[in-house]
Amino acid sequence: MTNQIDRFFSALSDPTRRAVVEQLIDGPAAVSALHDGHAMALPTFMKHLKVMEDSGLVTSTKKGRVRTYQMRQDALRAGADWLNAHRTMWEARMDRLSRLADHMERTRS
Amino acid sequence: MTNQIDRFFSALSDPTRRAVVEQLIDGPAAVSALHDGHAMALPTFMKHLKVMEDSGLVTSTKKGRVRTYQMRQDALRAGADWLNAHRTMWEARMDRLSRLADHMERTRS
DNA sequence: CTATAAGTTAGCTATTTAGCTAAGTGTCTT
DNA sequence: AAGACACTTAGCTAAATAGCTAACTTATAG
Known part of the structure; x- marks a missing residue:
């Protein structure tokens, strides 16, 4: 039942695995090279x-x-997209709220 | 031992919880309202x-x-930042690689 | 051809996670 | 005051996760 995005976020929820991502960004590496330094x-x-x-x-x-x-x-695309999209929606909502607050401020009797 | 970013990604690794995020983006809600529709x-x-x-x-x-x-x-900031930063590094590396490939292409005997 | 190196497989344990039911605690509503 | 409503707590089970050791397979190096 667990889909790809579940697995994506789950994979990144562990510091060992995030460290592997960081290492692989610098280029491909063998199992033992990746393992080095992990206790x-x-x-x-x-x-x-x-x-x-x-x-x-x-x-x-x-x-x-x-x-x-x-x-x-x-x-990293799918996860980044999900987060960016939702962050954007959230910030848009905050914007509307603060405009509303402004308006109420300006028009208070 | 699990830190905040671990917990962040872990929280988002479940579809029920991502659905709650989506619902809360539209505004605060009570437990029972959030529960509605979840079997x-x-x-x-x-x-x-x-x-x-x-x-x-x-x-x-x-x-x-x-x-x-x-x-x-x-x-959503911390997680989005992590992903965006790493995606950027990755894409920069891909860029360097493709420029390198180009160069080798152009200078081949 | 033997030894070592690089993974891999098998099988075990402990902890965490995700689910349930049943029963309990306050807070409204009538 | 009684009943309904909105959670909360307790306690259980099943499955998944993260760790280990020991033993195995297949390359490569000498």
Whole structure:
């Protein structure tokens, strides 16, 4: 039942996974390079990578014994769009409210 | 250990909770008004509201027997900022790469 | 050809999450 | 004062998540 945007936000709700995004923005990297510096067992870390891949954030390809992860094109688009759209609606509403307050201020008996 | 941004993304990873955000953008609403149309028991629904309040997305106040929820000022800001910043970095990198590819194209023997 | 390196798979535990029902607490309304 | 209304609390279950170790597979290096 959980759809893509659920998985997207869920993937970003963990600091380990956000760190991976930040690292991958600088370019593709192998599992062990990504794992470096994370104080957790490799299989645990690999579960995070799987979550990220399932969420559409990243893709991976294997060559020889090394698997390389990379950001996916437009990975951050859908979530950013959702947030920007809703933030815009919210700010528009705040605007209307403050204009209304202004008006009531100016026209008070 | 889970920090505010974890909770923020986690709160938005559920469709029920995103629907509540959308409803609250139109203005504050009482628990039962928010609950309307969601096919789940009220206590279950209230847990979602608690998650949202803990995440900093919304606040609530109680007057008489009615509790009213409202969007919090700048609720969507932190998450939108994170995403926009990272998307920008990513797109800048893509730009550099495509300029590089161009250059190699033009200077090939 | 053996050893090491890079992942992977399997299987376990603890915690969190999402759902439920039943019963309780105040606050209106009549 | 009684009943209805709007939550709230308590306590349960099932499934998902995050972590671990141990053992396995497949490349590459020597």
